[in-house]
Amino acid sequence: MGRLKGSDLKHIWKSFTMSEGEDDFYTIYSHYHHYLSFIGYKRYFSEDIVKDAINDVFLYLWENRSSLRNVNSYHNYIVTCFLRKLYRKNIIGPEEVQGLIDVPVMLLSPSVEDQYIQQGMNGTVIQIVKEHINQLAAKQRNMVYQKFYLGLSYQEIAITNKVSINTVYNTIYKAIDKLKSTITKEQETYLLIAIGTMILFFLFFQIQ
Amino acid sequence: MQEKNLNELLKNETFINYCLKRNEQDVSEWENRIKENPETKIHLEELKVLVLAMGLHAGQKAADQNYLKLRMLITKGYVLKKRYLLSFFGWISSAAAVIILPIVLVFCNLTKESLHGRVTAVRFLDVSSAKHKEFHQVAGHSQNSLIYSAKYRPEDYVSLNQLKAIM
Numbered sequence: 001m002g003r004l005k006g007s008d009l010k011h012i013w014k015s016f017t018m019s020e021g022e023d024d025f026y027t028i029y030s031h032y033h034h035y036l037s038f039i040g041y042k043r044y045f046s047e048d049i050v051k052d053a054i055n056d057v058f059l060y061l062w063e064n065r066s067s068l069r070n071v072n073s074y075h076n077y078i079v080t081c082f083l084r085k086l087y088r089k090n091i092i093g094p095e096e097v098q099g100l101i102d103v104p105v106m107l108l109s110p111s112v113e114d115q116y117i118q119q120g121m122n123g124t125v126i127q128i129v130k131e132h133i134n135q136l137a138a139k140q141r142n143m144v145y146q147k148f149y150l151g152l153s154y155q156e157i158a159i160t161n162k163v164s165i166n167t168v169y170n171t172i173y174k175a176i177d178k179l180k181s182t183i184t185k186e187q188e189t190y191l192l193i194a195i196g197t198m199i200l201f202f203l204f205f206q207i208q
Numbered sequence: 209m210q211e212k213n214l215n216e217l218l219k220n221e222t223f224i225n226y227c228l229k230r231n232e233q234d235v236s237e238w239e240n241r242i243k244e245n246p247e248t249k250i251h252l253e254e255l256k257v258l259v260l261a262m263g264l265h266a267g268q269k270a271a272d273q274n275y276l277k278l279r280m281l282i283t284k285g286y287v288l289k290k291r292y293l294l295s296f297f298g299w300i301s302s303a304a305a306v307i308i309l310p311i312v313l314v315f316c317n318l319t320k321e322s323l324h325g326r327v328t329a330v331r332f333l334d335v336s337s338a339k340h341k342e343f344h345q346v347a348g349h350s351q352n353s354l355i356y357s358a359k360y361r362p363e364d365y366v367s368l369n370q371l372k373a374i375m
Contacts, residue, residue, distance in 0.1 A: 033271040055278045129261040148263030151228045
């Protein structure tokens with residue numbers, strides 16, 4: 001899913017608080033999942049804590065969706081709720097939203113831009129990677145996500161996952177090597193099929 | 209690309225920063241390197257595409273998996289709420305039964321006692337009449353002489369609800 005612009009998200013938030021639909025909820029969730037993960041991992045919280053905190057915040061939003069209409073600065077509200085969850089404080093109610101301090105934008109934005117990523121990829125590789133990313137172990141996939149999507153440093157990933165930096169290097173190297181060899185094999189197969197077809201055509205016209 | 213080079217590139221934070229466009233300095237530095245060594249361009253572009261694709265799909269997978277967990281939490285919340293409501297109504301109905309039952313029993317006893325004291329004979333609403341063993345005395349009404357002629361049958365006792373007391 002592409003990253004949403006501020007105005008689009010504002011519209012979706014309004015629609016969610018008015019109609020309380022799940023589609024809007026999912027859009028907001030997908031958008032904020034990466035932001036909040038980035039913030040959590042940057043503060044060296046483990047994967048489980050970050051994921052649980054995200055889900056706690058969104059569970060609260062879902063259960064209290066009818067009372068969210070007066071929340072205009074939803075962005076600050078979501079981020080502040082998440083930070084409070086991370087530090088095991090109570091989630092603030094929608095009526096307390098006026099007192100929130102603005103969260104610095106630099107803390108909210110992961111470095112990577114989806115649009116740029118999608119522009120920079122060719123179709124075949126996307127498809128192959130999409131098919132094979134599920135074959136990676138969960139831990140391996142999470143490190144790939146932290147490194148190649150959120151852009152965390154190796155040291156941050158090592159602390160977050162409670163492993164050494166060398167383990168992070170090796171895990172990511174193995175993951176990329178596995179995918180690279182799979183892509184090479186598949187591309188070789190396509191090439192062989194293409195050559196085979198060309199030879200068949202050539203033979204067919206020779207006989208005629 | 210040689211394995212050693214690939215390994216070195218992946219360990220190099222500036223290369224990842226270049227792929228993710230993380231900071232301008234790393235981007236321009238790597239672009240200059242590619243300009244100076246154009247033969248490396250294909251391999252580097254290939255690796256860059258792979259890095260971006262892996263990040264994107266791993267990110268989508270992570271978000272979707274966590275959303276599934278959230279959906280389960282929401283469903284579980286509904287089930288728990290439903291269970292809580294059911295048990296709440298269970299308690300309410302039990303409490304109501306505890307209060308209402310004694311009242312009903314007391315009322316029934318009072319009614320029975322008053323019947324014992326005041327009713328002397330019964331007559332069925334249909335034409336057949338029966339003498340009830342609990343109300344065995346003579347009614348003393350001349351127009352109710354049929355009461356004495358009918359024999360008491362057990363099935364008549366079942367239809368006591370249809371009785372009309374003769375006061």
